[in-house]
Amino acid sequence: MMSDGDSTLASPGPIAVIDDDQGVRSALCNLLDSAGYRSCSFAAGEDFLAADCLPTAACAIVDLRLARMSGFELAERLALLRPGLPLLFISAQATHRQRQRALSLALPLLAKPVHADTLLALLAHALRQART
Amino acid sequence: MRHNAGLSHRPLEQVLPRTPPLPENGAPLFDALRALSALLDPVTLQPAIVRAACALGQARRCLLVRAEAGLPLVAAEALRCGSDVYNTRRNRLAEPDELDAMSLALPLVHGGETLATLYLQQDNAPDPARDHRLAQLAAHAGICLANAHAHARLRQDNEQLACAERELRTSQELLKQGERFNHAGSMRYLVREDLMFCSEELCRIYGLAPGRNCISYDEFATLMHPDDRHEVIDTVNAAVAMGGTIRVEHRICRQDTGEVRYISGIGKPVWVDGTFVEYVGTATDITVRRQAEYAIRSAQIDMERVSRANTVGQLTASIAHEINQPLMSIVANAGASLRWLDRAVPDLDHARAGLRDIITEGQRAAGIITGLQGLTRNSAPVFERVNVHAAIHHILALSRSELERRNISLVLALNPAELHVLGDPVQLQQVLLNLVVNAIEAMADLREAVRILRISSRCCAAQHVEVCVEDSGEGIPAQAMPRVFDAFYTTKQGGMGMGLAICRSIIENHRGRLRVAPAQPRGTVFCFDLPRVP
Numbered sequence: 001m002m003s004d005g006d007s008t009l010a011s012p013g014p015i016a017v018i019d020d021d022q023g024v025r026s027a028l029c030n031l032l033d034s035a036g037y038r039s040c041s042f043a044a045g046e047d048f049l050a051a052d053c054l055p056t057a058a059c060a061i062v063d064l065r066l067a068r069m070s071g072f073e074l075a076e077r078l079a080l081l082r083p084g085l086p087l088l089f090i091s092a093q094a095t096h097r098q099r100q101r102a103l104s105l106a107l108p109l110l111a112k113p114v115h116a117d118t119l120l121a122l123l124a125h126a127l128r129q130a131r132t
Numbered sequence: 133m134r135h136n137a138g139l140s141h142r143p144l145e146q147v148l149p150r151t152p153p154l155p156e157n158g159a160p161l162f163d164a165l166r167a168l169s170a171l172l173d174p175v176t177l178q179p180a181i182v183r184a185a186c187a188l189g190q191a192r193r194c195l196l197v198r199a200e201a202g203l204p205l206v207a208a209e210a211l212r213c214g215s216d217v218y219n220t221r222r223n224r225l226a227e228p229d230e231l232d233a234m235s236l237a238l239p240l241v242h243g244g245e246t247l248a249t250l251y252l253q254q255d256n257a258p259d260p261a262r263d264h265r266l267a268q269l270a271a272h273a274g275i276c277l278a279n280a281h282a283h284a285r286l287r288q289d290n291e292q293l294a295c296a297e298r299e300l301r302t303s304q305e306l307l308k309q310g311e312r313f314n315h316a317g318s319m320r321y322l323v324r325e326d327l328m329f330c331s332e333e334l335c336r337i338y339g340l341a342p343g344r345n346c347i348s349y350d351e352f353a354t355l356m357h358p359d360d361r362h363e364v365i366d367t368v369n370a371a372v373a374m375g376g377t378i379r380v381e382h383r384i385c386r387q388d389t390g391e392v393r394y395i396s397g398i399g400k401p402v403w404v405d406g407t408f409v410e411y412v413g414t415a416t417d418i419t420v421r422r423q424a425e426y427a428i429r430s431a432q433i434d435m436e437r438v439s440r441a442n443t444v445g446q447l448t449a450s451i452a453h454e455i456n457q458p459l460m461s462i463v464a465n466a467g468a469s470l471r472w473l474d475r476a477v478p479d480l481d482h483a484r485a486g487l488r489d490i491i492t493e494g495q496r497a498a499g500i501i502t503g504l505q506g507l508t509r510n511s512a513p514v515f516e517r518v519n520v521h522a523a524i525h526h527i528l529a530l531s532r533s534e535l536e537r538r539n540i541s542l543v544l545a546l547n548p549a550e551l552h553v554l555g556d557p558v559q560l561q562q563v564l565l566n567l568v569v570n571a572i573e574a575m576a577d578l579r580e581a582v583r584i585l586r587i588s589s590r591c592c593a594a595q596h597v598e599v600c601v602e603d604s605g606e607g608i609p610a611q612a613m614p615r616v617f618d619a620f621y622t623t624k625q626g627g628m629g630m631g632l633a634i635c636r637s638i639i640e641n642h643r644g645r646l647r648v649a650p651a652q653p654r655g656t657v658f659c660f661d662l663p664r665v666p
Contacts, residue, residue: 021457023493027464030486034471034479065453065536092460093453093533112460116467 013056045074086126182210238270242278315417339386357383513556574605
């Protein structure tokens with residue numbers, strides 16, 4: 001797994017978008033595509049965990065509120081399956097407790113609507129950090 | 133010499149000789165007759181008769197006896213003491229054998245009817261002349277007594293008449309006062325003559341000039357407010373045509389000041405022998421009441437709007453979430469489109485696709501705002517075919533963040549898949565939102581494990597749809613159950629107590645019923661039913 005992650009350094013793997021809102025999903029993929037990334041998207045955390053792109057994904061943008069498994073639960077699972085995979089949390093209305101939890105995990109939590117440039121900058125930063 | 137018992141009740145013809153001799157001494161008889169004639173009151177006449185008979189008949193004792201309920205009643209009694217004659221006990225029942233001991237009985241007859249009988253106890257020898265005078269006295273006394281009774285009756289009738297007149301005057305005055313206090317005038321309408329007689333208060337209410345208390349129906353109609361006149365006349369004509377009761381509420385313009393007043397009128401036909409020639413009615417000035425009603429209604433509408441805004445306000449987190457989703461999409465698509473355009477070779481197709489998505493998402497955001505405005509707005513209901521489950525899902529979308537924030541599990545049992553009712557979609561969503569928010573609040577103090585919001589729908593009796601919203605909270609105390617739909621009744625801190633009152637009135641306007649019951653094993657369930665449409 002670790003070696004898979006390392007192998008994507010030169011040419012980053014796809015960015016996974018996990019959000020239950022179809023409109024948000026397609027817009028984020030459009031943004032990622034326009035910035036030169038490859039993207040894949042899923043409506044639920046379970047779908048991503050079962051997807052082909054799980055081993056190759058370079059980063060996951062995860063909405064906190066998902067239909068079944070929550071964003072935090074997905075993060076816990078990914079920590080086991082893809083340790084070191086950079087994660088960005090997004091939320092349309094995060095509670096105080098959710099913000100605390102993201103902070104304790106040292107993961108960024110972005111409030112929707114996130115400015116496109118900010119998101120891309122944070123993504124680039126996360127990818128760089130993962131490389132080092 | 134004493135009379136024996138056998139002679140005591142001699143019939144009159146035996147007492148009267150065939151040719152009565154001239155009275156030897158007529159003066160005492162005439163004096164007695166004159167004195168009796170002057171007495172018009174039975175109370176004084178009866179004692180006078182026995183005194184006169186006692187004196188004239190030289191009797192020791194004289195009784196005037198009347199049959200009262202089959203018993204001999206001594207109405208008056210006279211006793212002789214030396215040359216004096218005086219009255220003694222009266223209005224007593226005769227002792228047994230008392231009358232048998234009397235020597236002479238003279239019936240007092242008038243118009244063939246025996247009014248009373250005079251009994252005399254004479255100690256001295258029979259004297260035909262004396263007894264003849266007695267008979268004349270008795271004949272005259274009968275007439276006097278009859279006259280006195282007639283006079284007494286007349287006086288009594290007069291008194292009753294005067295009394296009735298006094299009562300009538302009092303009741304008229306009371307009626308007048310009552311009409312004034314209640315601002316209610318009365319009238320009589322003679323249908324054939326087309327004349328309407330108005331009471332003083334009615335004239336005052338309508339501003340009719342003094343003395344104009346008798347008007348025609350056309351004159352009456354001119355007093356009505358032009359906007360109401362046609363309808364009132366139609367109602368009145370329809371009622372009069374079939375002799376029915378008239379009930380109208382309308383405005384008038386007072387004849388004197390032109391002021392507009394609100395009137396509640398009732399008229400009923402007076403049926404005599406299967407027909408009617410007149411209507412009697414009342415007109416009440418309800419202006420003050422009507423103004424108060426308007427004020428209350430307007431306050432209530434404001435209250436309802438505030439209450440709905442409060443309910444929606446409790447969901448700000450949910451609403452923010454709903455709005456932020458399309459905004460996220462818009463911002464990301466805009467960023468993407470700029471990047472497609474900024475490429476060395478601009479990718480117009482991708483840029484266009486992103487812009488199109490922006491339009492779609494912008495409309496989605498606008499739709500959410502419109503929906504929210506609808507939930508807080510007071511607008512006249514528009515009935516249409518409403519998808520019940522879509523309405524439930526819309527409300528749940530708004531509440532979802534709130535449910536998650538409070539760790540409330542949602543259990544949905546919506547059956548069958550497609551259910552439609554006839555109703556105003558916004559109002560039905562208002563009801564659902566209110567019930568859901570109430571349920572959420574009812575579970576605020578619970579341990580998280582038992583926080584369950586259950587929403588179910590089902591068809592009952594093919595023609596109805598039933599929707600239930602159930603919480604697993606503390607429940608409503610039994611004594612509070614009947615009051616939960618009352619306006620201003622609330623158990624919430626800072627609550628206004630309008631929510632459920634509004635919900636019930638909305639559901640009733642939809643020809644449904646909103647009920648509350650304890651849920652099992654705990655909590656409360658609110659259910660409403662609505663007529664189903666295909």
